[in-house]
Amino acid sequence: MDFRKETTGLKRRILLLSVLLLLYAAIIIPFTGYLKSRPISVKLGYIPDAGVLKAVVGDQRYLLAEMTIIKVLFYFGSVVENIQNKIETVPEYFTMFKTIETSIKMDPYNEDAYYFAQATFVWEARRPADVNRLHLYGMKFRTEDPNLPFYIAFNAAYFLKDYATASHYMKKAAEMTGNPLYSNLTARYFYESGRTDIGIVFLDSMEKSSRDKNIKQLYRIRKEALQAVRKLENAVDRFKRDHRRMPVDLEELVSRGLISAIPDDPYGGRFYLSKNGMIRSTSKFAFKPGNEPIHEHD
Numbered sequence: 001m002d003f004r005k006e007t008t009g010l011k012r013r014i015l016l017l018s019v020l021l022l023l024y025a026a027i028i029i030p031f032t033g034y035l036k037s038r039p040i041s042v043k044l045g046y047i048p049d050a051g052v053l054k055a056v057v058g059d060q061r062y063l064l065a066e067m068t069i070i071k072v073l074f075y076f077g078s079v080v081e082n083i084q085n086k087i088e089t090v091p092e093y094f095t096m097f098k099t100i101e102t103s104i105k106m107d108p109y110n111e112d113a114y115y116f117a118q119a120t121f122v123w124e125a126r127r128p129a130d131v132n133r134l135h136l137y138g139m140k141f142r143t144e145d146p147n148l149p150f151y152i153a154f155n156a157a158y159f160l161k162d163y164a165t166a167s168h169y170m171k172k173a174a175e176m177t178g179n180p181l182y183s184n185l186t187a188r189y190f191y192e193s194g195r196t197d198i199g200i201v202f203l204d205s206m207e208k209s210s211r212d213k214n215i216k217q218l219y220r221i222r223k224e225a226l227q228a229v230r231k232l233e234n235a236v237d238r239f240k241r242d243h244r245r246m247p248v249d250l251e252e253l254v255s256r257g258l259i260s261a262i263p264d265d266p267y268g269g270r271f272y273l274s275k276n277g278m279i280r281s282t283s284k285f286a287f288k289p290g291n292e293p294i295h296e297h298d
Contacts, residue, residue, distance in 0.1 A: 080217060097125070114138055115215060122159065153170035200226050249272070
């Protein structure tokens with residue numbers, strides 16, 4: 001055994017580790033005061049620009065991207081737990097989005113980032129256009145992933161009412177998978193959008209494909225909310241067919257025997273019938289969002 005070579009190799013590894021630690025400290029220390037000034041309940045923190053991080057950590061950016069995503073998942077898991085325990089919590093959607101965006105730019109191949117973006121920032125933060133921008137960026141690298149065009153298509157149709165974009169990307173997803181559901185949705189997006197039944201199908205598929213228990217729970221809550229809405233929509237349709245008018249309110253559906261009771265909103269709100277005949281909830285089917293805008297970057 002050549003002890004001289006072994007000793008030299010060990011010294012090089014120690015030197016590399018020391019350099020990485022110094023670089024990490026150079027990034028983290030300037031933001032210590034910033035983090036200390038924030039409320040104690042906020043645990044996510046600030047992350048530097050992706051270009052800076054890639055220049056500093058080099059090939060370690062993939063590991064850093066994975067650690068960043070895990071950090072966001074843990075943070076959001078604690079937020080969901082607080083809300084379920086009726087603890088007043090306002091998620092830092094802006095910071096979460098910028099962190100996920102940075103992780104994607106460091107490692108555009110990590111599918112967990114796209115799952116989380118779709119699960120959180122579309123439904124809860126109401127940012128489908130921003131999330132679609134991330135998916136479009138990811139499609140440049142994850143060229144064989146049918147989920148990204150599927151997400152873009154769903155967001156375009158369900159939230160943005162952009163049928164041309166929806167049909168274009170759903171067609172891509174259908175061609176990549178041969179899935180008849182995608183083909184059917186492609187055709188339906190030309191005619192309608194915002195259908196509750198489509199949303200339920202989508203959320204069910206997302207829940208089954210997700211690997212993180214917190215994200216699964218998030219999809220489950222949203223699906224339960226839409227299932228309750230669908231139940232009320234069916235009752236309203238039967239009422240209009242039988243009485244040839246809109247019900248005065250949802251309580252009339254109960255008094256007429258069309259439903260036994262108004263279902264609970266899993267987000268904690270109260271369902272009601274809007275003036276245009278839509279089923280709405282005082283919760284707006286979302287946890288409390290932050291007010292910070294998400295700005296588009298190149």
